[in-house]
Amino acid sequence: MTDIRPRRSVLYMPGANERALEKAKTIDADALILDLEDSVAPDAKEQGRDNVCAAVRSGEYGHRELAIRVNSIGTEWHDDDVKAAAAAGPDAILVPKVESAEQVRALVAAMEAAGAPEHTQLWAMIETPRALLHAEEIAGAHERLTVIVMGTNDIVNETYGLHVPGRNPVVLTALSWTLIAVRAAGKVVIDGVYNDVRNEEGFAAEARQGREMGFDGKTLIHPSQVEPCNEAFSPSEADIERAQGLIAAFDEAVEAGAGVATYNNKLVEELHVRDAKRILAFADALASR
Known part of the structure; x- marks a missing residue:
């Protein structure tokens, strides 16, 4: 059996918040996504980039897998984000809104040109209708792409749907469709976030749903979600x-x-x-x- 790396709980941490990056060293998440995209304001992008690269280089995060989420392709920050992240050498570089196999191959080429070490994987987010239509091609585009992360908030937004308990039918279809595509490629797939951090019962139900569907883990937006997520995705x-x-x-x-x-x-x-x-x-x- 191939080597197994647990990715039950994958916690987003804002890259511009140095206190949050420090606190992350004590949180028992399997993986951390040090974020340069949604959680970082435009005027803090460069500082955030410096913060997350320094965090990776510190070597102080123990067993936690570290991924840097860069800004999406075509933004003014993307190229510099990829170059800096590659030089820092995290476990992975996560790219949002990937929509084609060609983009995957271009991202791998950019990582290699920037000197990313061999251990730095590519992770890709599927969060648009176009990406969903090409999920199988994306997942199988390159061996360096090892993890697919679901962007469920964006899927709801771009399909004009609603956030409802149990998730709306389009989101469930997107999750199922992508999971099948990723499994066909032999890769890892991580469920999207749950937005209501005060609704413990609702989070537990959605985490259980993700486990029942077959996801490897779930992305999280608050440290309080880590323990119940680890429990949901662990064998009893x-x-x-x-x-x-x-x-x-x-x-x-x-x-x-x-x-x-x-x-x-x-x-x-x-x-x-x-x-x-x-x-x-x-x-x-x-x-x-």
Whole structure:
């Protein structure tokens, strides 16, 4: 099985806010997106760029995966953001509003021209109707693109929809469509944000929905969302016990010459074993951080 890196909780942190970047060192998120786009005012873009690059270079964020979100293609800040981020060498550079495979390849070329180290991946946001129509092409455009992040707020905005509990049908379609495309490419896909930071019950329900759909994790806008998100996307003790028992039952059946087994009165086939092994591998990855 390939190396597993947990990305249950992926927290946005405003790049112009030095206190927030300092606080992020103590937050138990799996990944941090140090943001230069939406959370940074135009007159603070350069300061934010300096802040996030210094944060990456500090090496003080422990197990947390660090991604720098640059400004989108075509903005006056994009090229300088990519050059600075590549030089800082984060785990990833996240680009918003990617809409084509050609853009992915151009972004990789720009990262390489700027000297991005091999460990710096490209992450891309899918958040426009055009991107949704080309999700499979985007996800499979280049091996350096490893993670797709859903921009659900922009999807609602650009389709003239409404934010509703449980998410509106267009958003659910966009999430499902993109998840299938990303899985076909063998990449990671992260669910979008939940806006009402005071609605704990609503957040828990949406995080659970994302896990049930098959997302690897969820992007977050407030530290209070990290713990419930980690819980939603982690296997429970019951999940782990079930996975172990299922594998043992199947192995016993194979040794007896059978192709299938039963566990807790349910049919067990090889595909169930693969899923059980994935759950245990993820639990091991969490335990070894």
